[in-house]
Amino acid sequence: MVGPPGAGKSLLASCLPGILPELTPAEALEVSMVSSVAGMLENGRISRARPYRAPHHSASIAALTGGGLRVRPGEVSMAHLGVLFLDELPEFQRQALDSLRQPLETGEVTVARANAHVTYPARVQLIAAMNPCRCGHLGDPALACSRAPKCAADYQSKVSGPLLDRIDLHVEVDPVRAADLALPPPADGSKEVAARVARARQIQTARLDGTPLRTNADLDGDLLEQHATPDEAGRTLLLQAAEAMRLSARGYTRILRVARTIADLAGARDIGRIHVAEALSYRRQAPRA
Ligand SMILES: Nc1ncnc2c1ncn2[C@@H]1O[C@H](COP(=O)(O)OP(=O)(O)O)[C@@H](O)[C@H]1O
Ligand SMILES: [Mg+2]
Ligand SMILES: [Zn+2]
Structure with a gap:
């Protein structure tokens, strides 16, 4: 989702879990196995809700894809069979984002250790949100970006083309105006x-x-x-x-x-x-x- 600040990108992403089907029992077991390896299985209960993970943009490669001193599943595995939401995509470290390319392609992630490799599942639905340029107002006639087009080109180039190519649906989110909020709610909730x-x-x-x-x-x-x-x-x-x-x-x-x-x-x-x-x-x- 690309759109100016306040357009509702973060709000839309947070609504996504509400439209996803429940996990099947077999899927719930897979998800709980990842949580269990991560030491995060809540009082041993298996949940049917799809995972939803929204790591902060300061997240390291190890936090996103797994690893560290004690090897643990990263966010991309914690989100297995659910949603990985990267808000403010260009603010993430470029290398951290690029480390997601392989798991996005194969649905699993391999963490290298000194003497072994560990593979975790990582089949996620990736959702990302970004402003069109650093100041956020590219294309808004009322608040036109004074540094266009460089502001946008610089900002968007912080995300690599190969990562963007792995995102299937690119949507522009229009600014919400006060008058829009007064309209009757849509028939489809x-x-x-x-x-x-x-x-x-x-x-x-x-x-x-x-x-x-x-x-x-x-x-x-x-x-x-x-x-x-x-x-x-x-x-x-x-x-x-x-x-x-x-x-x-x-x-x-x-x-x-x-x-x-x-x-x-x-x-x-x-x-x-x-x-x-x-x-x-x-x-x-x-x-x-
Ligand atoms: N379509 C909408 N209907 C009602 N409130 C909205 C809508 N879009 C955005 N908002 C509200 O506007 C504010 C900004 O939305 P947010 O999702 O944070 O925008 P963004 O992430 O695009 O900057 C939030 O308080 C959100 O609840
Ligand atoms: Mg936001
Ligand atoms: Zn700008």
């Missing part, structure tokens, strides 16, 4: 959205039954091809966009997974052009000047 998410997850669980995979995000290789090949019109659009946006192979497969999920949310069996188009609209564009 967290409860209604949670029901839609649960339905989409059920479709995925049924589709991946008999495989070790759980969600569309896990789809790869043959299974990706089998379950996430768009229809004719969708394929044509994707090929055109891949060319125009110069998508990497990684970007291409990531779009297929997102399009599969958008189609699942819509209850559509086939991935159509409209689903591909929406997935493409969330792809990161080059930073705006």
Whole structure:
């Protein structure tokens, strides 16, 4: 999420746990095993709530990915099967952020020790928030940033391109005006959205039954091809966009997974052009000047 201060980015992230499905018993066991290794299993009880971790931007590499004198799971493992929220993304140390690239790609993290390696699970949903530039007001006509465009370019370049490429949905969050708050609340609250998410997850669980995979995000290789090949019109659009946006192979497969999920949310069996188009609209564009 990119947007000016006060747009509601932190608020939105904190609402996310409220729309996620409960852990299955098997998942709850995995999560509790990580907590137990970290010495943080609360009075031995197994919770069905998805983990939600929001480390501060001063967090070290060891705190994020694990390690230290006594090897312990890091935040990315404590968030396994749940959400890792990085607020004020560019304020994190560059190396600490880059240490998350491997776990984001593979769903696990290996901590090197003098005489052994320890591997912890780390399959997370990463959510990040940032202001568009250091002073935060790029693009706001009333409070225009006086140092644009350098302010934004400097700030955004603190996060590496390869990390940003691993983020599937890039959304701009508009400032909230006082008049917006006076509007009637939207028809869809967290409860209604949670029901839609649960339905989409059920479709995925049924589709991946008999495989070790759980969600569309896990789809790869043959299974990706089998379950996430768009229809004719969708394929044509994707090929055109891949060319125009110069998508990497990684970007291409990531779009297929997102399009599969958008189609699942819509209850559509086939991935159509409209689903591909929406997935493409969330792809990161080059930073705006
Ligand atoms: N859509 C909204 N409806 C009601 N309150 C909001 C909304 N968006 C933001 N706020 C309130 O505005 C304040 C700033 O929001 P916050 O999430 O901290 O913004 P950001 O993280 O983008 O700087 C918070 O007190 C939050 O509760
Ligand atoms: Mg905030
Ligand atoms: Zn600025």
